Amino acid sequence: MLKAIAFDLDGVLTDTAEYHYLAWKELGKKIGIDFDREFNEKLKGISRGESLELILALGDQQKAYTPEEKTEMMVWKNDLYIELIQNITKKDILPGILPLLEALKENNIKMAIASASKNAPMILEKLGIISYFDTIVDPSSIANGKPFPDIFIAASEQLNIPVSQMIGIEDSQAGITSINDSQMFSVGVGVLEQADYLVPSTAELNFDSIIAQFNN
Numbered sequence: 001m002l003k004a005i006a007f008d009l010d011g012v013l014t015d016t017a018e019y020h021y022l023a024w025k026e027l028g029k030k031i032g033i034d035f036d037r038e039f040n041e042k043l044k045g046i047s048r049g050e051s052l053e054l055i056l057a058l059g060d061q062q063k064a065y066t067p068e069e070k071t072e073m074m075v076w077k078n079d080l081y082i083e084l085i086q087n088i089t090k091k092d093i094l095p096g097i098l099p100l101l102e103a104l105k106e107n108n109i110k111m112a113i114a115s116a117s118k119n120a121p122m123i124l125e126k127l128g129i130i131s132y133f134d135t136i137v138d139p140s141s142i143a144n145g146k147p148f149p150d151i152f153i154a155a156s157e158q159l160n161i162p163v164s165q166m167i168g169i170e171d172s173q174a175g176i177t178s179i180n181d182s183q184m185f186s187v188g189v190g191v192l193e194q195a196d197y198l199v200p201s202t203a204e205l206n207f208d209s210i211i212a213q214f215n216n
């Protein structure tokens with residue numbers, strides 16, 4: 001029986017994935033590394049530091065900067081990202097999400113956030129939905145980020161609900177691998193491989209179909 005759902009944040013609850021892309025792209029411009037949306041798919045779900053390393057590797061610049069300079073770049077990107085998301089509100093919640101959160105609450109299904117983002121609590125506050133969640137995994141407490149399963153396992157431990165009674169929802173390939181390897185049932189949003197149940201967009205995420213697929 002389904003007891004809980006662990007949600008990714010960026011790209012699932014709200015379209016902040018787009019702002020991460022825009023901010024990294026601006027940083028790329030500053031250091032002469034251009035990339036497109038296809039490359040950006042690799043940055044989805046992984047940490048700030050790992051994203052920077054992938055961008056530097058793309059430009060063959062991994063060794064070009066000191067750890068201090070890399071930290072400065074991450075701060076610069078995050079400052080720009082925070083500026084870009086300053087005005088997000090309830091209207092930026094993706095289609096289908098609010099009705100889903102409401103249905104889960106009515107059916108007494110617990111909810112967790114399993115996001116790599118250190119900005120997650122602030123974003124949930126801005127969206128006005130933080131009170132739906134019973135727990136938020138702190139990504140800095142996780143040894144191995146997505147695609148490793150640690151963050152979804154931590155969500156299950158924090159809720160004290162076995163992974164077999166949980167679903168994870170993700171929009172990134174790293175995230176789907178993370179859910180699958182945690183042994184939770186995976187729901188993917190977008191174009192992804194190996195999700196147990198895949199929907200094209202959050203608008204198609206509804207409580208009854210999710211339960212039907214989980215019980216299948």
Ligand code: BG6
Nearest residue numbers: 010020044045048116117118119
């Ligand atoms: C993930 C995003 O949710 O969080 C990544 O998909 C992002 O793109 C990562 O890099 C870390 O986020 P933040 O907000 O801590 O830089």
Ligand code: MG
Nearest residue numbers: 008010011171
């Ligand atoms: Mg995401």
